[in-house]
Amino acid sequence: MGGTGSVVLLVAALIVLIFIVVLVKAVQIIPQGSVAIVERLGRFKTTKQPGLCFLVPFVDRIRQRVDMRQQVVTFPPQPVITQDNLTVHVDTVVYYTVIDPKAALYGVANFIGGVENVTTTTLRNVVGGMSLEESLTSRDQINSVLRGGLDEATGQWGIRINRVDIKAIEPPATIRESMERQMKADREKRATILTAEGQRESAIRTAEGQKQAQILSAEGAKQAAILAAEAERQSQILRAQGDRAAQYLRSQGEAKAIEKVFAAIKAGKPTPELLSYQYLQMLPRMANGQASKVWIVPSDFGKALEGFTRMLGAPGEDGVFRYQPSPDDPAPAAVRPGDNDEDVEGWMDTTTDPEIARVVAAAEAEARGAMPPPEIPGFSARPQPGGPGPEPADGNGYQAPS
Structure with a gap:
């Protein structure tokens, strides 16, 4: 009885094993991206796509899985x-x-x-x-x-x-070496060409810069020469105008001086003795002159002087000739400084030319913008009540000339 049970168990285990083997042979899983070539009894049967596939056990077999990627x-x-x-x-x-x-x-x-x-x-x-x-x-x-x-x-x-x-x-190695030497020579050639091109461009740019610099320098020198010539011309014109006005004023002053001296002489009523005395006082000065050292006094000088006195004066009670003004002579007019003719009024104009004043003002403004005015100890820049100009810091009323 025990032997029969063992046989039964062995047969059952064998059947289960056969079933498992058959199941493994009959069911196959094909992965994605692959296909399976199925043969039946050694001949091509079909191509199985990815997924679960069933085969006939011991009849069908997968020959090879082929990757389709x-x-x-x-x-x-x-x-x-x-x-x-x-x-x-x-x-x-x-x-x-x-x-x-x-x-x-x-x-x-x-x-x-x-x-x-x-x-x-x-x-x-x-x-x-x-x-x-x-x-x-x-x-x-x-x-x-x-x-x-x-x-x-x-x-x-x-x-x-x-x-x-x-x-x-x-x-080959020999060819590689020759190719490397050739490439090195080509690179050196290109480097030499590029260096030469760079030097040429640099020389051209430098020459262009020097040309522009020389042109600008010449233009600046030209403008400076023109401005210097114009300034010299204006300076000479202003000096000539000043000399003309000064000469006129000197001649006017000499004329006024002569007029005042002559009027003073007439007002003083000189006597012939006084004139003779003044003449004798002048002789030593005349002798000290550098132009001549010999003076000849005419013998009739006294008679000429006497006639001049008789013409200017009249004998008084003591017989001495004294100056007697003529009733027809007008009263001497007061001499006013600055009396000028209308045609010379412009000579005394001391105002600055507007163009020159504009140039000077622009230069002063540029100088003030470039450099601040220096501070003088003891002075401040407050304007005076009577006019422009700095006021001294100590308040003593002194005003610096402008």
Whole structure:
């Protein structure tokens, strides 16, 4: 009885195990971005999409899961001989996508190896027809030719080539050294050219600046010379006008002096004896003159003097001739200083020319704006009641002349 129960338990456990195995074989989960190739009894059955899928146990099986996302594969550097017989090593990167899983799995044994071989062959065909310099500067052209050749060759495998990039093109070491020397020489050449261009521009700018400075200096010297000449002309005109007025005033003063002296002589009623005495007093001064040292007194000088006295005067009771004014002589008029003719009135004008006054006022205003007026100890700038001008600080009434 106990042996029978053990057999039953063993059979039940075996049935459960078989059920679990069958369930595992029958139910599969396909992840997103992948598809599964299902074979039934060794032949292609169907392509399962991502998600839960059911298979016939022990009849259907998943041959391979194929990734449908874009793949990136990097191939090792491939030696390629250029048109000028130089061996370069080219690194390529291929971006591809599986669009037909059945064709990719059954059309070629190893589609990754196939893509690599097609890439190497196409690359050698393209780069072999170019020189080293062209291959180094024509990467976009090489990429487009590679993509077209690979896409055409892998289309039957259910693979689409999205992009092909040339990572690096390594020339031989000797060529790299010569290229580096050439690039160094080119950079030095460009640096020399740029330095020369900079020096030329600097020289041109300096010459232009010196030219402008000389032009401005010449203009300033010209304006200064014109202003100096104008100032000298105005100064000479003003000095000439002042000399003319001074000479006129001196001659007017001499005339007034002579007139007053003559009037005083007439008013003093001199006698012949007084005139003779004054003449004798003047003789020594006349003898001291630098012009002549010899004086001849005429013998009839006394008679001439006597006639002059008789003409001016009349004998008095004592027989001495004295000055007698004529009744027809007008009374001597009072001499007024400053009596001038109408045509010389302008000579005595001491007012400043308006143009000169404007220039002087502008200069003074500029000087006051540039530098404050100096402070004199003991004086203040308060105006006096009688007119403009600074007032002394001690208040003694003294006013500085303006």
